[in-house]
Amino acid sequence: MATIVPISVSVGANRIIPTVSIPYPLGNPKLNPVEEKNLRRQLVEKALKALQTDVTEQTVFTE
Amino acid sequence: MSYRVLHYINQFFAGIGGEEKADISPEIRDGLVGPGQALNPALNGEAEIIKTFICGDNYFANNIDAVCAQVVALVKEAKIDALIAGPAFNAGRYGTACGAVCAAVAKECNIPVITALYPENPGVDLYRKLIPIVESSDSARGMGKAVPAMASVILKFLKKEELCKSDHSCLMEKGIRINMFYDENGAERAVAMLVKKLKGEEFTTEYKMPVFDRVEPRPAVKDMSKATIAIVTSGGIVPKGNPDHIAASSAQNYGEYDFANVKDLLQNEYITAHGGYDQTYANEDPDRVLPVDVLRDIEKEGKIGKLHNKFYTTVGNGTAVANALAFGKEIGQKLRDANVQAVILTST
Structure with missing residues (x-):
């Protein structure tokens, strides 16, 4: 889970989840705490889904 | 008078045997054995293989320090001027042995050493920073190319001559950065390089980017x-x-x-x-x-x-x-x- 996807690709990660921003990849200080935790939850669920998906090559999970 | 060279090889290249003989203890022979017969003529009469040190790959792996000490002792006793080990191609234990004896002799005796390995040989990562390694192919089919390259480099070292471009191109990078002086500053060189790139001409980078390895994706988590x-x-x-x-x-x-x-x-x-x-x-x-x-x-x-x-x-x-x-x-x-x-x- 990283914000600069081209770096994740260049170092060889196979399942990549784009995140929010470098200093807060899994959060957003502009949101209220409930909204922010929801956002984090969505991102982590995306990662769990990626881990349950077979891939044959480096894959960026945008959806 | 020609320079005196010691050649290190394993049991296989000495013709003693394969895996079943990999535990044989060190043996020193006078003159040439195995690949030495190709190596010696490549030294142009300017250097000559005086002794060959043979050791089983498993014996070496189990007695690294002791065998290195034996090689060092032989170098001193026989007044050896340079050590050539291998080529070991992609043989892992042999490549590690070649790297280890070269590193030990370079450190203890301060004489030129050379070996030749395939880039994926584990000996490369272990010793590339310490000793010069010629890049070889993965099997003995590459003997014809590795031998003259090793000979050329070791002769230059012995005669204290500068390595030529073809020597540099066959040596593996040690990963050491050296300060250099140029007539043009960095900005000028960068622009010149960019212009060449735009024209589709060949250019040589001054700082290579690291190459990252790739791994096979792991299967999905089932449950x-x-x-x-x-x-x-x-x-x-x-x-x-x-x-x-x-x-x-x-x-x-x-x-x-x-x-x-x-x-x-x-x-x-x-x-x-x-x-x-x-x-x-x-x-x-x-x-x-x-x-x-x-x-x-x-x-x-x-x-x-x-x-x-x-x-x-x-x-x-x-x-x-x-x-x-x-x-x-x-x-x-x-x-x-x-x-x-x-x-x-x-x-x-």
Whole structure:
């Protein structure tokens, strides 16, 4: 889970989840705490889904 | 008078035998054995193989220090001017032996040494910084190319001559940067390089980018509700006070922290040690980098089997690729030993 996807690709990660921003990849200080935790939850669920998906090559999970 | 060369080879290239003879102890013969017959003429009469040191690959692996000491003693006793080991191609134990004897002789006797290995031979990573290694093909079919290259380099070393371009192109990089003086400054050279690139002409970079390896994607997790999931980060999240003193940049270590009883990474209990981004947001709520709060909820709901009780952290800020690789290997092994099925790695 990283914000600069081209770096994740260049170092060889196979399942990549784009995140929010470098200093807060899994959060957003502009949101209220409930909204922010929801956002984090969505991102982590995306990662769990990626881990349950077979891939044959480096894959960026945008959806 | 020609230079006196010692040649190191294994039991296979000495014609003694293969795997079944790999435990034979060292034997010293006068003159040429095996590949020495090709190597000696390539030395142009300017140098000559005086002795051949033969050792079984397994014997060497079990007695590295002792065999290296024997080679060093022989170099001194027989007044040897240079050591040539191999070529070992892609033979792992043989390549490691060639690297080790060359490194020992270079250090103890301060004479020129050379070996030739295939780039993926494990001896390359172990010894490339210490000794010159000619790049060879993966099997003995490459003997014809490796032998003249080794001979050319070792003769230059013996005669204290500069290596030529073709010597440099067949030697593996040691990964050492040397200060150089140029007539044109960096900006001028960069623009000249760009112009060449735009014209589609050949150009030579002054600083190669590291080549990252690739791994086969692992199969999907079949049953997430039974899986143990671990979290690892390069975002520098550590217990307050950074107990393992992970550096803010160019990290030399990683931390392993038990958080079995932690439901949420709270401000003032966890901080970031990372010096490469604005720490304000991560220190305010460390879950923004390492999502412990959310994963605890998911664990409680039974959507994952278990969140592994330790997290691993380092700082990915100017950290050497070699260090990162070493951290990754160790962390991976620990997670595997703990039967972790999948890992979420977060990066800032």
